[in-house]
Structures are given as C-alpha cells and as structure tokens.
Amino acid sequence: MSDTPLFQVENLHAGIEGEEILKGVDLTINRGEIHALMGPNGSGKSTLAYIVAGHPNYEVFEGRVLYKGENVLEMGADERAQLGMFLAFQYPTTIPGVSMANFLRLAVNSVRGEDDGEGGKKRIAPREFRRMLREKMQMLNIDESFATRYLNEGFSGGEKKRAEILQMAMLEPEFAIMDETVSGLDIDALRTVSEGVNKLYDGTMAMLLITHYQRLLNHIKPHYVHVMLEGRIVQSGGPELAEELEAKGYEQIRSELTPAG
Amino acid sequence: MVTKPDIDLGQYKYGFSDPENYHFKSRKGLDEDIVREISQMKGEPEWMRDFRLKSLEYFRKRPVPTWGGDLSDLDFNEIFYYVRASEATGKSWDDVPEYIKNTFEKLGIPEAERKFLAGVGAQYESEVVYHSLQEDLENQGVIFLDMDSALREHPEIVKQYMGTIIPPNDNKFAALNSAVWSGGSFVYVPKGVKVEIPLQAYFRINAENMGQFERTLIIVEEDAYVHYVEGCTAPTYTTNSLHSAVVEIIVKEGGRCRYTTIQNWSKNTYNLVTKRAAAYKNATMEWVDGNLGSKLTMKYPAVWLMEPGARGEVLSVAFATDDMHQDAGAKMVHVAPNTSSQIISKSISKGTGRSTYRGLVKVHKGASNVKANVVCDALLLDESSRTDTYPYMEIEEEQVSIGHEATVSKVAEEQLFYLQSRGVSEADAMSMIVSGFIEPVAKELPLEYAVELNRLIQLEMEGSVG
Numbered sequence A: 001m002s003d004t005p006l007f008q009v010e011n012l013h014a015g016i017e018g019e020e021i022l023k024g025v026d027l028t029i030n031r032g033e034i035h036a037l038m039g040p041n042g043s044g045k046s047t048l049a050y051i052v053a054g055h056p057n058y059e060v061f062e063g064r065v066l067y068k069g070e071n072v073l074e075m076g077a078d079e080r081a082q083l084g085m086f087l088a089f090q091y092p093t094t095i096p097g098v099s100m101a102n103f104l105r106l107a108v109n110s111v112r113g114e115d116d117g118e119g120g121k122k123r124i125a126p127r128e129f130r131r132m133l134r135e136k137m138q139m140l141n142i143d144e145s146f147a148t149r150y151l152n153e154g155f156s157g158g159e160k161k162r163a164e165i166l167q168m169a170m171l172e173p174e175f176a177i178m179d180e181t182v183s184g185l186d187i188d189a190l191r192t193v194s195e196g197v198n199k200l201y202d203g204t205m206a207m208l209l210i211t212h213y214q215r216l217l218n219h220i221k222p223h224y225v226h227v228m229l230e231g232r233i234v235q236s237g238g239p240e241l242a243e244e245l246e247a248k249g250y251e252q253i254r255s256e257l258t259p260a261g
Numbered sequence B: 001m002v003t004k005p006d007i008d009l010g011q012y013k014y015g016f017s018d019p020e021n022y023h024f025k026s027r028k029g030l031d032e033d034i035v036r037e038i039s040q041m042k043g044e045p046e047w048m049r050d051f052r053l054k055s056l057e058y059f060r061k062r063p064v065p066t067w068g069g070d071l072s073d074l075d076f077n078e079i080f081y082y083v084r085a086s087e088a089t090g091k092s093w094d095d096v097p098e099y100i101k102n103t104f105e106k107l108g109i110p111e112a113e114r115k116f117l118a119g120v121g122a123q124y125e126s127e128v129v130y131h132s133l134q135e136d137l138e139n140q141g142v143i144f145l146d147m148d149s150a151l152r153e154h155p156e157i158v159k160q161y162m163g164t165i166i167p168p169n170d171n172k173f174a175a176l177n178s179a180v181w182s183g184g185s186f187v188y189v190p191k192g193v194k195v196e197i198p199l200q201a202y203f204r205i206n207a208e209n210m211g212q213f214e215r216t217l218i219i220v221e222e223d224a225y226v227h228y229v230e231g232c233t234a235p236t237y238t239t240n241s242l243h244s245a246v247v248e249i250i251v252k253e254g255g256r257c258r259y260t261t262i263q264n265w266s267k268n269t270y271n272l273v274t275k276r277a278a279a280y281k282n283a284t285m286e287w288v289d290g291n292l293g294s295k296l297t298m299k300y301p302a303v304w305l306m307e308p309g310a311r312g313e314v315l316s317v318a319f320a321t322d323d324m325h326q327d328a329g330a331k332m333v334h335v336a337p338n339t340s341s342q343i344i345s346k347s348i349s350k351g352t353g354r355s356t357y358r359g360l361v362k363v364h365k366g367a368s369n370v371k372a373n374v375v376c377d378a379l380l381l382d383e384s385s386r387t388d389t390y391p392y393m394e395i396e397e398e399q400v401s402i403g404h405e406a407t408v409s410k411v412a413e414e415q416l417f418y419l420q421s422r423g424v425s426e427a428d429a430m431s432m433i434v435s436g437f438i439e440p441v442a443k444e445l446p447l448e449y450a451v452e453l454n455r456l457i458q459l460e461m462e463g464s465v466g
Ligand SMILES: Nc1ncnc2c1ncn2[C@@H]1O[C@H](COP(=O)(O)OP(=O)(O)OP(=O)(O)O)[C@@H](O)[C@H]1O
Pocket: A016, A017, A021, A039, A040, A041, A042, A043, A044, A045, A046, A047, A048, A090, A180, A212
C-alpha cells in the first residue's frame, strides 16, 4: 500500500451554467476515515458530491479530484463507481418500470466487472445475489417487497434514503459520500440506517457524511468535521467541532471568520 | 359488406385441383390473371376466386391513403404478389443482409431457425411439438390450421366468417390482401373450450407462415378462450417490400381472446396491416402488439364492442430506429352501452426514427355508460427522433366516461446519471430506462418474448444492430 490518500480534492472551482458555486475546495480523506461535511442550505455540499460522482451538468473551472491518486474528473460516472466510489443521493431519482432487484443485479455486476484473473471481484451468481440482497434488506429493515418494486417509484422520503443505503451495502464501495442520508428519517429509521452504516464501515473504507444537522453525528461518529460556507471549507477539526456548531449556529461561525478575500 | 356468393358448398367438395400439377410462374405486378392463377393453383372453390376478383376491383378503385405514413415510394408494380413456397425458400443465405445475420447471432437464435426466419430455409423442426399439440386440440374440438388448409377442410366456416369483420372494401390494403392472400392462421374454438396453452403460429407447419399477405381468422365461440401468439423479435427478412396482412377475430358471448404479435420486419418493408375484432355480449378482446423494424408500419388493431358488457384492450409498443416510421395505434368502437375499452400505447424513437400514435375512440349514439381510457406515452432518445400523437375521439353519447393521457418524454439526464453513478454503463443505463418504460406492456408478453424484446432493445442501445 502506498501512502497516497484515498481521496483528495484540490483547489476545486466548479459550478453550473457558468456560475461558480464551489470557490476553491480542498479536502483530503484517507482510508478508514469518516469525515463529516456540514454547512447551511445552499453552501455547495451537494454540488461537491455531484461533481465528485461525475454529474454531467456541472462544470469544473479549476482544480482536481483524485481517487487513489488518479484524477477522476475526466471519467464518466460509471467508471468512478467501478473504481469503488459511491454517492448516496440527497434526492434519489425514480426509474419507472425498473425493479430494484434487476437494477441492483446489473449494478453489482457492473461494479464487479469481469473476472480480473487476479483473485479480484467477479460477477455474482444469481443465487448468491439473492442471498446477499435478502441479508442486506433484513439488516436495513427493508421489506422484501421492495426488491420487486420499481426503483424509488412511490417510495416515501425515508424509504428512498434506506434504499440508497441498501445500494451502498450491495455495491460495497471503498469510498462513499452520503448526502443528507438521515434527513427525513424518523427516530427508528435513523437508528436502523445508522446501525446499518456502522456495520458497513469496516475500518478500511472511507466515508464523507454530508449533513446540516449535528444529530446524525450522535449515531455515526466522524473522525473529522468540516464546515462549508459559500462554496469553501472554512473550518476543519475533530468531532468537537460539530458540537460547537450546534451550539453556535452557522451565523456565528460566519461572523467569527474574517470576510473571505 | 361482402356480397355472399350464393353457391352450394357441396359442389366444391371435390373441386380442388392438385396444386402440384399446376405450374405457376411468379412475376411482378398485379392483374386479374395473377389473381385467377393464384386461386386456381390453390385449387380454391369458385366463391373464393370471385371473392378475390371482386377484391381486386376494390383495390384498384381505392386510392392510396394519404394520411399516416409516406407511401409515395411504394410501387405496386414492383412487387411479387404470389411466390410459391418452393421458390421462396430457394433463395440463399448469402442474400440475407449482414445486419440481420448479426442480430440472429446476438439474439442466440439457433442455426436452423435463422434460415427459416430469414425466409431462405424450410421451417425448422417443430413437428413433434406440433403433432402432440394438434392431437390435444382436436380432442377439444379446436381447429388450428393454416388458412389455405382451413379453406380446404372447413370451407363452410371460412365462408361464413371471412370478410365479415373486415370487408374487402374496407381499405386499399384490406382489398389487396383479400385479392391475393396466402397463408395465415385459422383458429376455431368451440363453445366453452378454454385453450390452456398459447397457440403459436410457428407450430404450424407451413412455409408460407411468413408470407406477405397472410389472412388470419379466429372464431371464439361462447365462453371459450384462446391466446394466439404470432411473430418473433428476430428480424424477419423478406426480399419483398410489402407485407399486408388481415386479421379478423370474432369473440362471442362470454368468450375471451388475446392476440399477441411481435413483429420485426427488415428495414425495406412496408408493413400495412388491418386487424379488427368484434366482441359480443360480455366478451373480451385483447390485442398485445409489438412493432419493431420495417420502413413504415401502419397498424391500428381495432375492437368493435357490439353488445353490452364487451371489453376491448390494446397494449402496444412501437420502437422506431433510424429511417423507420411506426405509425401505430388502436381503434375502439363502442356500438353498445355498458362497454369498456383501454388503450395503452408506448412508443420509443431513436436516431432519426419516428413514431406516431394514431387512435380512435368512437362511441355510437345510444351507447351509454361507456368507459374508455387512452394512455399514450412516447419516449424520445435523441434530438433527431420524433413523435406525433393523433388521439381522435368521436363521442355521440353524453353518459360516458372517457380518459385520455399523453406524455412525451426524453430519457432524463438525471435518470442516466443516477444509474451510471451505480457503475452501470451509459448503454446499459439507456436500455434499462427503455425496458422500464415498456414494462407495462412487456409484462403482458409470454416470458420468452419479453426476454427477447429486452435483449433486442439492449442491442439497439449498443448501436450494434443495423
Ligand atoms: N442546477 C442548478 N442550477 C442553478 N443553481 C444551482 C443548481 N444546482 C445548485 N445550484 C445552486 O448552487 C448552490 C449550492 O447548492 P447545493 O445543492 O450544493 O447546496 P447544499 O449545500 O447541498 O444545500 P442543502 O443543505 O439545502 O442540501 C445553491 O445556491 C443552489 O441554488
């Protein structure tokens, strides 16, 4: 293993329709680390997540996003996922007529790819897939009927979030961004989902939890916390930063900072 | 309506000449001589010959329809109207276009079947299946034959029903078919008999299966049921550029008929088909129709709801890729009160493909308490692809409930991105979205057809077909 960080964002300036939303973001995440990215509505958290995942509508003006030392910005979203990256969407998309199980089978096989001949991952057998799906659904307390339901169609807000984590559990990424995965969950669901995430965290994968509430962080403990304001990471620290934020609010943080120049 | 020739059927019992002794030479173009020759060669009774000749007259008088697809390149003089099976199968595999061979390959169609589908080989061996099926059906009194045999073996039934649902003068192409028809299926299901397994046209041993001018007649007696399945998703290659079939179905009181077709004609073909059913008291008629391929398809399966309680349904999928025009839809004619109908049409246009939904819901005066629902959804895959919707309504009655919904959508970038963010390639994501789009219809298909249909869409998405 080299000591190249798993994931790095360097001086990222990016936006949409010519408008700059991210104004120089730097972030480094190593294997085994859980980071939390906090910040008020509209500060650019989801924008960062989309750009990292490869949303075609966003433009990058400057900077790099490195995964295992490789710049991923030129890659398609599918390639990035195949490399082991994952994004749990804040607003998952509905795909009518496509069942969760069929989709997941294709996704799992796409990510695993062909047998690499080096003892790496390979295509999953149908029986093994079903077993795995059943197991992960039980873990996340998702009713079996969801396997045959169409992807996100008619899912409640909370069900969508759980389905995102189910996808993550099936795809076994090495680096996952979870964008507001717990907002909109009731107390029980929050517990199930965060327990699920904690089980998936095997100590070697890395996670970036995006949230504007500190609440989640009582359930999933981050090693590092970053605060994003107006497209920049303005403060970074340990878990105590989250509590400080909760006490002070974003306004105070903003005013404590010297105006960005 | 057709004038029923007033002849004694018995007279024709021995009136069939031996087809083998007759030497028919195929030639292009259509005239009375050709029609007479076809009839004579098949050894048909006089009334059928007259039916053909009368139809030829109608065909000549009728103008080429100017609505619908562009038929201006269709040259009636450049077409073989009758080709003997032996000649048709005499062509060689080398003549079959490369893209069709590739598709067979990719669909995993067995070698023997490929030649048959391409129209260059004898029918592949399904004889064993066919014979045990035939025995089973015969025990139930079900008749399942090709139309030519039916005319020989059951002339009285054929004569009673043929042309009653679609009279030869109905439209130019129905007239043409009535004049030169050959092959097609004949199904008769006696009262109360429910045929358990779907009747598949390819079980029938007849090289004229894939003929250009098939004539199909299905009669479902009271409280009987049959599911008839025809076609296949692999491209059907024909050197002849015109396919014009007629399908007539009668569903009597309490009966139910489902007719499933998937067609994938080669890209040089005009596919101009007239399909119509009459449903009587409490009867149900369902058309499940898939149109792929062809240069132009014009096809609007219809149900005439003749008596109270009758129900009609059309589920259709059309897929137009480069240079194709799928002009498809449905017609529901509510003649009687308390009848209901449902049309679900899904179309996909890719590249320069164009799909048109053209449908009619007609409610006759006095047909109160009619319920009709039309849903047509179009999916465009490219900037250059095109779709049009013509949902005609002719409602002459006040007490009716008519629903209509039409959507046109593009494959949303958000959907593609979402699937791709899970590692799925763009082509796979695209075909998954398209498969999902047609799922409401695909799930009504026999499983092997649904699987093949999805596989075909996948091939189209990979850009590896055509
Ligand atoms: N497609 C778009 N078109 C125009 N502006 C956009 C678009 N997407 C995002 N923005 C803008 O970029 C800014 C950052 O949005 P983003 O979704 O990244 O915020 P966020 O931090 O995730 O907020 P929240 O906490 O509400 O989820 C906002 O001002 C938003 O309006």
